[in-house]
Amino acid sequence: MSAAKAISRRDFLRWAAGVPLAASVSVEFLPKLAQAIQEAIKEYPIVWMQNSTCSGCSVSVINTIHPSIKNIILEQVLPGHQLILSYHGTLMAATGSMSLETVRETAKKYQDKYVLIIEGAIPTRENGIYGYIGEGKKPITMLDWTKLLAPHALVVLAVGTCASYGGISAAAPNPSGSMGTQDVFQMLKIETPVINIPGCPCHPDWFIGTVAKILLYGMPKEKELDQYGRLKLFYGRSVHNRCINRDYLDEGVFAENFGEEGCLLELGCKGPFTNADCPIRLWNGSVNWCIAAGSPCIGCTEKGFPDEHSPIYQRR
Amino acid sequence: MLVKTIKKTVKIDPMTRIEGHLDIEATVDNNHKVVEAKTKGTLYRGFEQILVGRHPVDAVQLTQRFCGVCPTPHAIASSQALDNAFGIVPPNNGRVIRNIMQGANYIQSHVLHFYHLASLDYYRGPNIPPFTPRYEADYRVPETVREKLIDHYIQAYQIRLKAHELCAIWSGKMPHMASITPGGVTIIPRIDNITTSLWRIKELSDFIDNVYIPDVITIAQIYRDCFQIGRGCGNFLSFGLFDLDSEPDVSKRKRFLQMGRITNNQLLPVDVERICEDVKYSWYDSASHRHPRLGETIPNPHKPEAYSWLKAPRYDGESYEVGPLARMRIAYQAATNPKINQLIDEMMSTLKISSEELCSVMGRHAMRALECKIIADELTNMIMQVKLEEPVCVPHQVPESAEGMGLWDAARGALSHWILIKNQKIARYQAIVPTTWNASPKDDKGNPGPIEQAMLGTTVDDVDNPFELARIVRSFDPCLACAVHVTGVKKGVHSFRIV
Numbered sequence: 001m002s003a004a005k006a007i008s009r010r011d012f013l014r015w016a017a018g019v020p021l022a023a024s025v026s027v028e029f030l031p032k033l034a035q036a037i038q039e040a041i042k043e044y045p046i047v048w049m050q051n052s053t054c055s056g057c058s059v060s061v062i063n064t065i066h067p068s069i070k071n072i073i074l075e076q077v078l079p080g081h082q083l084i085l086s087y088h089g090t091l092m093a094a095t096g097s098m099s100l101e102t103v104r105e106t107a108k109k110y111q112d113k114y115v116l117i118i119e120g121a122i123p124t125r126e127n128g129i130y131g132y133i134g135e136g137k138k139p140i141t142m143l144d145w146t147k148l149l150a151p152h153a154l155v156v157l158a159v160g161t162c163a164s165y166g167g168i169s170a171a172a173p174n175p176s177g178s179m180g181t182q183d184v185f186q187m188l189k190i191e192t193p194v195i196n197i198p199g200c201p202c203h204p205d206w207f208i209g210t211v212a213k214i215l216l217y218g219m220p221k222e223k224e225l226d227q228y229g230r231l232k233l234f235y236g237r238s239v240h241n242r243c244i245n246r247d248y249l250d251e252g253v254f255a256e257n258f259g260e261e262g263c264l265l266e267l268g269c270k271g272p273f274t275n276a277d278c279p280i281r282l283w284n285g286s287v288n289w290c291i292a293a294g295s296p297c298i299g300c301t302e303k304g305f306p307d308e309h310s311p312i313y314q315r316r
Numbered sequence: 317m318l319v320k321t322i323k324k325t326v327k328i329d330p331m332t333r334i335e336g337h338l339d340i341e342a343t344v345d346n347n348h349k350v351v352e353a354k355t356k357g358t359l360y361r362g363f364e365q366i367l368v369g370r371h372p373v374d375a376v377q378l379t380q381r382f383c384g385v386c387p388t389p390h391a392i393a394s395s396q397a398l399d400n401a402f403g404i405v406p407p408n409n410g411r412v413i414r415n416i417m418q419g420a421n422y423i424q425s426h427v428l429h430f431y432h433l434a435s436l437d438y439y440r441g442p443n444i445p446p447f448t449p450r451y452e453a454d455y456r457v458p459e460t461v462r463e464k465l466i467d468h469y470i471q472a473y474q475i476r477l478k479a480h481e482l483c484a485i486w487s488g489k490m491p492h493m494a495s496i497t498p499g500g501v502t503i504i505p506r507i508d509n510i511t512t513s514l515w516r517i518k519e520l521s522d523f524i525d526n527v528y529i530p531d532v533i534t535i536a537q538i539y540r541d542c543f544q545i546g547r548g549c550g551n552f553l554s555f556g557l558f559d560l561d562s563e564p565d566v567s568k569r570k571r572f573l574q575m576g577r578i579t580n581n582q583l584l585p586v587d588v589e590r591i592c593e594d595v596k597y598s599w600y601d602s603a604s605h606r607h608p609r610l611g612e613t614i615p616n617p618h619k620p621e622a623y624s625w626l627k628a629p630r631y632d633g634e635s636y637e638v639g640p641l642a643r644m645r646i647a648y649q650a651a652t653n654p655k656i657n658q659l660i661d662e663m664m665s666t667l668k669i670s671s672e673e674l675c676s677v678m679g680r681h682a683m684r685a686l687e688c689k690i691i692a693d694e695l696t697n698m699i700m701q702v703k704l705e706e707p708v709c710v711p712h713q714v715p716e717s718a719e720g721m722g723l724w725d726a727a728r729g730a731l732s733h734w735i736l737i738k739n740q741k742i743a744r745y746q747a748i749v750p751t752t753w754n755a756s757p758k759d760d761k762g763n764p765g766p767i768e769q770a771m772l773g774t775t776v777d778d779v780d781n782p783f784e785l786a787r788i789v790r791s792f793d794p795c796l797a798c799a800v801h802v803t804g805v806k807k808g809v810h811s812f813r814i815v
Binding site: 052053054055056057058059060062063065068069070073074084085086087088089090091092093094095096097098099100101102123126129130131132133134135139168169171172173174175176178200201257258259261283284285287288289290291292293294295298300306310311312313314 | 331339360361362366377382433486499500503504617708786
């Protein structure tokens with residue numbers, strides 16, 4: 001880099017973490033030490049593609065508290081494990097063709113070693129013309145990017161319900177022919193393993209937890225996933241069974257209108273049909289969650305969301 | 317001697333560090349001046365089609381999913397449209413709690429925009445991905461200031477997270493909130509919601525006053541030339557926000573930031589009947605020049621001449637800029653809130669700029685930051701208006717058929733939702749979102765949209781690195797994604813990169 005005072009990554013990590021450099025000796029002057037640090041830290045290149053999405057899952061993931069987004073981007077997601085966010089359309093400095101070159105270079109240099117994160121459904125109607133990222137001689141569709149990047153990824157994480165199952169983007173009549181990642185892979189005969197991390201949006205803990213599981217213990221075993229490709233760890237039990245309003249249900253107290261105390265079943269709560277740990281995990285620094293705010297669960301982690309849960313506020 | 321003008325096409329596709337998918341294409345003459353500019357929305361999701369036939373109340377949850385950065389205004393505008401259609405108005409608590417959620421979301425959105433989306437146009441981030449690679453050009457921030465800004469970039473992540481928490485205390489979760497519904501809100505307020513909100517607001521205000529605003533001033537003083545580019549169309553529109561009463565006709569509500577429009581420097585009232593959407597240059601086969609109440613959405617990605625998935629909304633046939641600059645200019649000219657005028661005057665005097673120069677790239681950043689402060693200051697007042705033990709919502713009945721309209725301002729500008737109900741189901745749903753105003757393509761008469769106009773006449777120093785255009789586009793905080801190429805008209809496309 002041409003910046004005269006450009007700081008090295010390791011310098012920056014120390015600086016960002018608030019650790020004073022010992023006696024002003026930079027790692028630059030201690031090449032062996034620098035090498036040792038380099039070798040001790042495992043790096044994982046990440047390519048994060050935003051397809052037919054509202055960006056809500058990215059916005060949600062950066063709400064992570066421990067580790068913080070600073071820990072993830074600038075430091076280590078886990079001790080000794082560093083994610084290198086090579087491409088993320090909303091966060092990266094580069095723009096235009098430089099940003100797309102980065103994707104291509106990462107895919108080439110780290111073939112079969114990079115982690116591909118898919119956010120948003122993939123439009124497939126008319127070869128995907130309803131959504132594209134960048135133009136060459138013609139628009140490069142999200143479907144094209146999937147074909148290019150998915151076969152050589154180490155693993156694919158489908159973040160959010162749109163990426164997992166199509167979600168809102170694929171809601172009837174599905175004008176753009178949008179599909180979830182696994183369905184697209186099946187269509188294109190791509191065999192790279194996919195882990196689904198649904199939710200509208202995906203909870204930051206579900207994302208970080210899934211990443212940590214893979215980094216520390218390898219790919220989840222079949223018995224650790226449910227039939228919808230989600231980790232049972234987070235999606236193994238229903239919202240209903242752990243709901244804070246179970247006592248109201250037992251006592252037969254049902255809210256008839258919004259803003260009333262009581263179980264929300266009559267207002268359309270989809271808790272019984274929804275698997276997620278929201279009742280015990282809570283959202284946004286554990287300040288709240290849907291049902292505690294007097295609102296029915298809308299089933300946003302489920303494969304059928306939103307169509308199978310419509311009308312949202314009527315008892316199913 | 318005859319000098320042949322050689323035009324070049326400059327493309328930014330995709331433009332990163334904005335929400336969503338947007339490409340920019342500009343044509344420059346041999347003096348490197350932009351003579352034509354196009355903004356292109358590159359993703360079609362078809363929400364209008366998806367909503368038809370569904371239960372009307374589902375619109376509140378579904379339309380929030382337009383945008384993960386600002387679901388709040390969509391939840392509010394769709395609830396207003398339903399309130400209107402159902403003939404109900406929220407009780408005081410419902411009105412106030414909607415305002416609180418919106419205020420918290422503004423802070424989240426403005427802080428995110430300045431630090432995480434826009435600021436890297438002005439200094440080098442850390443030398444690791446995702447801050448590298450980048451273009452090495454026109455960074456004028458001294459190293460000491462740079463280190464401070466990087467520090468604040470990181471701190472801003474925590475601040476926007478706190479703003480999300482403030483919203484979620486009332487909405488259940490963020491993004492995509494649970495508790496907004498026709499008739500008000502669903503959350504029963506408790507004293508602990510109030511206390512914990514007040515302390516979060518204090519933390520947010522400290523950051524805005526002592527970090528965000530000073531940082532914008534620092535950057536503005538270094539990049540004074542950014543007050544001279546990106547002027548735009550000169551027309552401003554806002555539907556206003558933060559309801560102070562629950563007048564059934566939403567266009568007549570008294571609001572903390574008032575509804576209005578400015579054209580030829582005159583503040584005028586808004587008549588929503590004068591809004592229409594053109595589609596000549598949009599990938600739709602629908603009838604053009606329709607009022608959104610009668611709007612159609614029939615996609616055709618192969619339509620000749622069309623270049624965007626965005627329609628072109630116009631007021632009285634003209635382009636209007638929406639967003640913080642529009643709201644602050646309208647508030648300033650209305651002069652109904654002396655504090656806002658004083659803050660804007662102080663800002664202009666600190667930066668030594670005229671009110672004309674506020675209509676610029678840096679003016680937009682400055683007005684966004686000031687608005688963030690004004691709203692954070694007002695939030696405490698809003699919280700204190702919540703009344704424990706009082707109702708939050710009135711019940712509703714879905715009528716056989718009805719029409720409804722919601723008018724509001726999202727962080728990025730004027731937002732309207734229009735619903736038609738038949739057989740107790742959604743028969744038509746149209747929304748005009750802020751970026752549709754700002755990033756609209758040309759209208760039927762061939763007049764460019766506001767961002768397109770803001771690029772016209774700009775001199776691009778280096779056509780291989782049109783950072784000026786990227787700065788202009790990002791100053792509007794578009795809710796879409798873009799990248800830049802240069803096309804030599806004779807030799808075809810060769811890609812290039814921008815900062």
